[in-house]
Amino acid sequence: MEFSVLPYPQEPMLARTVHALPDEDDLPGGSVYEPKFDGYRAIVFVEGGHCRIQSRHGRDITRSFPDIAAAALESVPSGVVLDGELVVWGDNTSDFSELQRRLDGDVPVGLLDTRPASFIAFDVLAGAGMDMRHSPLRVRRQALTILLGDVSAPLHLVPQTREVEEAEQWMANYAEANVGVEGVVAKGLGTTYDGGERGWRKLRIQDSVECVVFAISGSLRAPRRLVLGRLAADGTAQVLGCTTELTLPLSRRMGAHLARAAEDHPWADGLTSEDVPGWPEDLPAELHLVDPSTVVEVVADSLESGPWDDARELVRVRPELLATEVDAAGASG
Numbered sequence: 619m620e621f622s623v624l625p626y627p628q629e630p631m632l633a634r635t636v637h638a639l640p641d642e643d644d645l646p647g648g649s650v651y652e653p654k655f656d657g658y659r660a661i662v663f664v665e666g667g668h669c670r671i672q673s674r675h676g677r678d679i680t681r682s683f684p685d686i687a688a689a690a691l692e693s694v695p696s697g698v699v700l701d702g703e704l705v706v707w708g709d710n711t712s713d714f715s716e717l718q719r720r721l722d723g724d725v726p727v728g729l730l731d732t733r734p735a736s737f738i739a740f741d742v743l744a745g746a747g748m749d750m751r752h753s754p755l756r757v758r759r760q761a762l763t764i765l766l767g768d769v770s771a772p773l774h775l776v777p778q779t780r781e782v783e784e785a786e787q788w789m790a791n792y793a794e795a796n797v798g799v800e801g802v803v804a805k806g807l808g809t810t811y812d813g814g815e816r817g818w819r820k821l822r823i824q825d826s827v828e829c830v831v832f833a834i835s836g837s838l839r840a841p842r843r844l845v846l847g848r849l850a851a852d853g854t855a856q857v858l859g860c861t862t863e864l865t866l867p868l869s870r871r872m873g874a875h876l877a878r879a880a881e882d883h884p885w886a887d888g889l890t891s892e893d894v895p896g897w898p899e900d901l902p903a904e905l906h907l908v909d910p911s912t913v914v915e916v917v918a919d920s921l922e923s924g925p926w927d928d929a930r931e932l933v934r935v936r937p938e939l940l941a942t943e944v945d946a947a948g949a950s951g
Contacts, residue, residue: 621665623744624699624751627676628661629813631701631741633803633820640804640819642782647754647808651785652776653792654800654820655738656712657705658721658938662686662737664694671704674938682720685730686737686772693769697747700762701811702739702776705798712798714934715871721937722874739766740776740803743811751811758811793823825919826933829858830941831876831912833889835903839873844914844932845894845905848924849941855884859896859926861916868932872914875935879907895925913939 620626633654642649659674660683669687671680680687683704694700706716716733742762743751750758759778766775779785785802792799801822809817829846832855836842844861864872879886889905891897916930 627672632816633818634816636819645806647806652778652803654803655703656798656800657703660704662700664698665696699744700739701741705736736772738774754808756807827918828944832910833905833907858924860894861932862929875912877909883907896928
């Protein structure tokens with residue numbers, strides 16, 4: 619299905635990680651603040667009785683979210699393109715593993731009832747058959763509020779405030795309640811929607827960074843520790859350190875995302891655990907190189923450029939991110 623207003627897929631606008639929220643007058647047109655839910659980025663296209671949902675990288679994931687597609691067709695006018703976050707809720711918080719389960723294959727009917735998804739919209743790229751990407755956020759937000767003002771679950775309009783003190787209170791409340799909010803995103807009301815650009819600002823509740831997995835101890839399907847680094851533009855790799863020993867559930871989850879390394883691996887000349895910063899001296903291990911395409915999130919100070927002095931705790935796998943997206947500061951947008 620071709621979409622007449624905007625071509626499918628679209629490149630989403632991104633955020634760069636910051637260590638404090640910008641003040642109310644710091645961003646063009648004045649700053650606004652929105653919660654960043656812990657889910658999967660998605661862009662939803664609705665036109666002519668058809669709906670398509672794309673991932674951050676343009677993959678068609680409509681089949682994994684038939685409940686969202688059906689709700690969009692019922693509630694969103696034709697000719698609309700929405701940007702937002704897919705979230706699956708469970709036990710009063712977001713369930714990232716259930717999101718991944720949906721994306722890994724067909725969705726059992728029972729899962730739609732027991733773990734329904736939500737789409738939390740925060741921007742509109744097209745409305746009433748018109749391209750709105752070049753309109754300022756102030757105008758796009760007004761249009762989005764009109765479009766989604768009367769919708770109900772599973773579609774939602776993201777909350778927004780213009781007061782930095784309220785946004786900071788959100789951060790404190792979300793951290794205490796552990797409700798599945800990653801942080802707060804700040805945007806300029808006068809800014810246009812520039813796909814691929816890091817024009818927004820994101821402050822995380824938990825200080826963490828994204829890294830690329832280059833090697834493991836244990837086996838490919840049951841890794842025990844991960845050796846982490848980042849890729850440079852010239853193809854070389856910076857080693858940062860390692861994770862703590864993985865729990866069995868995390869090990870199994872990691873094993874589903876790892877592949878054997880090719881001959882052109884950046885560390886093809888060999889690597890020992892003694893070469894890895896932070897590796898426990900009393901636990902030497904044989905390392906196995908893996909394809910450096912898997913991105914993970916670990917607990918770490920994003921101000922640290924590395925290498926790390928000690929092992930870091932693995933938070934989760936980030937299958938929606940590419941290794942090339944992880945910049946020198948471990949920010950992915």
